[in-house]
Each structure stands twice: as structure tokens, then as C-alpha cells.
Amino acid sequence: MDIKQLIHDDDAVSPVIGVILMVAITVILAAVIASFVLGLGDQAQQATPQASFSFDYEGGTERALTITHDGGDSISPKELYVRGSNMDNQTSGDGNTGQWTSTAVDGSLNSDSEVTAGSSARLGDDADDGVPSDYEVRVVYETQEGDSSATLAQDTGPDA
Known part of the structure; x- marks a missing residue:
């Protein structure tokens, strides 16, 4: 071999x-x-959108909170909610301030278009006392089917 x-x-x-x-x-x-x-x-x-939001609280007589979409994925306003606590005039008992209502550049309300970078929502304009300084607020994404949700951003007031 x-x-x-x-x-x-x-x-x-x-x-x-x-x-x-x-x-x-x-x-x-x-x-x-x-x-x-x-x-x-x-x-x-069905991935959760990635987006960043900023919060601007105006104290004094205004007592308003402006939430601005700074960047990331565009989101349907029907799937975006603002929820919070310590906002007695802003909520309907369950701590939900309602769906996102965008403010356009000209000041008109627009709830049909996508929430994109630069879109903002303002809380406290329609309320008698505005937003208290000890608020706690979250921007929540929830699918229209309601089977999943995620908190995209949150903020607390200066006195919270």
C-alpha cells in the first residue's frame, strides 16, 4: 500500500x-x-415607529404645553395620543388628553395629515386654567387595531 x-x-x-x-x-x-x-x-x-419629541412649557398666564415632533418616522395622527396626569381640565377622567391634533404653520388645526418633523400639538389653549406646572405627560403610539402600544416620549412639569 x-x-x-x-x-x-x-x-x-x-x-x-x-x-x-x-x-x-x-x-x-x-x-x-x-x-x-x-x-x-x-x-x-408591525414595528413601533422611532420618533423624537420636544416639550415646551409656557408658565405665567398662558400655562400651555407645546409638544413638537423633532424627527424620525412619520406617524398617523389616528395612532398618536397624548396622555397625562395632573391636568384636570385637559383629561376626560382616564388621563387621556386625546388624539394628536397638529397645528399647521398658519395656525389652523390639521388632524388628517401625517405627523412629521415640525408638527406640533398645543395643550392648554381651550382650558380655563391651562396646564398646571406639575403635569406629567406622555406621547403614546397605539395601533388602530389597539393590539399594541408604546410610549414614544414623556415629560414632567417644572413643579412635578
Whole structure:
């Protein structure tokens, strides 16, 4: 028997690598199909939007709070809520100040267009006493189906 022939004999390497690759492809394909069959693929598409908001409180006689969308994803105003506590005139008992109402550049209210960078909502204009200085407020994203929600931003007043 020739030892050199045993060292250079690599006929079995190619079929073994082929079988390993076929098994790996089968496992990956099965995992992808299973994720969509079980509904995991739908959950990946319903991601929470990424957006940043700033808060500007005006004390004194105004006592108003302006919330501005600074940047990030655009969001439907039907899926964006402002919720808070210690805002007796702003809430309806459950701490919900309501859906986002954008203020356009000309001062008119616009609740149909997307909330994008530069859009703002102002609390305290319609209330008798305005927004108290010990407020706690959150900007909440909630899907229209109501199956998921997330707090995008939050702020507290200077006396909270």
C-alpha cells in the first residue's frame, strides 16, 4: 500500500460537504416557512415607529404645553395620543388628553395629515386654567387595531 496515495486521496470530501450544505439549506428554509405560518412574520412588520419629541412649557398666564415632533418616522395622527396626569381640565377622567391634533404653520388645526418633523400639538389653549406646572405627560403610539402600544416620549412639569 502506498502512503502517498492515502494522503492525496480526497474523493470523499466533496460529497460530505454537499450533504452538509443541503441539510443547512433545508433547516433555514424550514425556519423561514415556519415563522410565516405561525404568524411571526406579521409581527416583524408591525414595528413601533422611532420618533423624537420636544416639550415646551409656557408658565405665567398662558400655562400651555407645546409638544413638537423633532424627527424620525412619520406617524398617523389616528395612532398618536397624548396622555397625562395632573391636568384636570385637559383629561376626560382616564388621563387621556386625546388624539394628536397638529397645528399647521398658519395656525389652523390639521388632524388628517401625517405627523412629521415640525408638527406640533398645543395643550392648554381651550382650558380655563391651562396646564398646571406639575403635569406629567406622555406621547403614546397605539395601533388602530389597539393590539399594541408604546410610549414614544414623556415629560414632567417644572413643579412635578
